[in-house]
Amino acid sequence: MVGNNNKRSRIDTRKPKRRLRKRIKFILLPMLLAFFAVTFYGAYLYIKADSALSGAFEDGGRDKSDLRDDYVDPKFDNVSILIMGVDENEGRKGREIARTDALVLATLNKDEKSIKLLSIPRDSYVYIPEVGYEDKINHAHAFGGTYATIETVERLLDIPVDYYVKLNFHAFVDVIDAIGGIEADVPYEVKESDSGDHRDSIHLLPGKQILDGEEALAFARTRKKDSDVERGKRQLELIDSVINKSTSVTSVFKYDDIIEAVGNNLSTNMTFTEMKSFFSYATHGSKLNVEKLSLEGYDYQPENIYYWQLDDDALQETINMLKGHLELSEYVDSFNESTEFESADPSINN
Numbered sequence: 001m002v003g004n005n006n007k008r009s010r011i012d013t014r015k016p017k018r019r020l021r022k023r024i025k026f027i028l029l030p031m032l033l034a035f036f037a038v039t040f041y042g043a044y045l046y047i048k049a050d051s052a053l054s055g056a057f058e059d060g061g062r063d064k065s066d067l068r069d070d071y072v073d074p075k076f077d078n079v080s081i082l083i084m085g086v087d088e089n090e091g092r093k094g095r096e097i098a099r100t101d102a103l104v105l106a107t108l109n110k111d112e113k114s115i116k117l118l119s120i121p122r123d124s125y126v127y128i129p130e131v132g133y134e135d136k137i138n139h140a141h142a143f144g145g146t147y148a149t150i151e152t153v154e155r156l157l158d159i160p161v162d163y164y165v166k167l168n169f170h171a172f173v174d175v176i177d178a179i180g181g182i183e184a185d186v187p188y189e190v191k192e193s194d195s196g197d198h199r200d201s202i203h204l205l206p207g208k209q210i211l212d213g214e215e216a217l218a219f220a221r222t223r224k225k226d227s228d229v230e231r232g233k234r235q236l237e238l239i240d241s242v243i244n245k246s247t248s249v250t251s252v253f254k255y256d257d258i259i260e261a262v263g264n265n266l267s268t269n270m271t272f273t274e275m276k277s278f279f280s281y282a283t284h285g286s287k288l289n290v291e292k293l294s295l296e297g298y299d300y301q302p303e304n305i306y307y308w309q310l311d312d313d314a315l316q317e318t319i320n321m322l323k324g325h326l327e328l329s330e331y332v333d334s335f336n337e338s339t340e341f342e343s344a345d346p347s348i349n350n
Helices: 002-055 139-157 169-178 213-221 228-246 249-264 272-276 312-326 334-338
Strands: 079-086 100-109 114-119 125-128 133-136 163-167 182-186 190-192 202-204 207-211 266-268 289-294 297-300 307-310
Touching (some): 114 312, 133 139, 139 163, 190 213, 202 213, 213 228, 228 289
Parallel strands (some): 079 163
């Protein structure tokens, strides 16, 4: 009888252990599956991003800005990025040389994990080194492409442009569609062309609303009821909204579409390795500190051509602010020393 009791006791103590193992397996299995799914998805995104963004890389032979003494590395240094939105689509190719419809200089401070976004009005009356006279800044791209625009911005701000990102209409539309649209407060009724230049095909009413890609593009481009400066401010708001939404947890599974949208419509002098250095700004644990700036000025219309004449004092304040954000210890004034403003009439200079 004693032996039977011992046998029964051994059987009874084993059953709970078996149940416990089954429960552990039941809990661990989904966790392992989720872990591998996230790992494989992350690896897939990494490979796709490497392929797409490496394909967007342009080597224009410009290793660094002339306003830098040494090469910069975004992993260790504060850097600047010039964002160019060009007014290019299939219908315009071959008919005209694209101009910059949006021009934003971003400065990034690695320690603060902060970003300053400066909108440069497209009608700003500035000296364009490519042609040797003053004109609207958005014409620089038509005169000499990417590097003529970079040289013009550096000449204007006396700040090194370390990197550039150039996108066309399709990139803007596709990225916003990929993240499910963005919220915007439309101040007045808007009727604008879409990315294919179909006149008044986009119609927006005033008020807060979610805009899809085409609607956001129309909102970013319109200036019929205000000014180029106000349009620049709207563009900064949209960029800020895109940054916040694309770096949110809810957008993780939309990265595939975002990468595809960007990769097909972007050109840059950043390598994929350099791009990865900027991930820390989005993953440092709190909302990105983004400050939006614009260039003050006034209307200027010589010979009935409209320009935005920049205010010299306000411009210098902005320059000092951006230099401080980049923590430039020595300001390079080579452009100011070697170049003086020339007449807007090229025939006088030749």
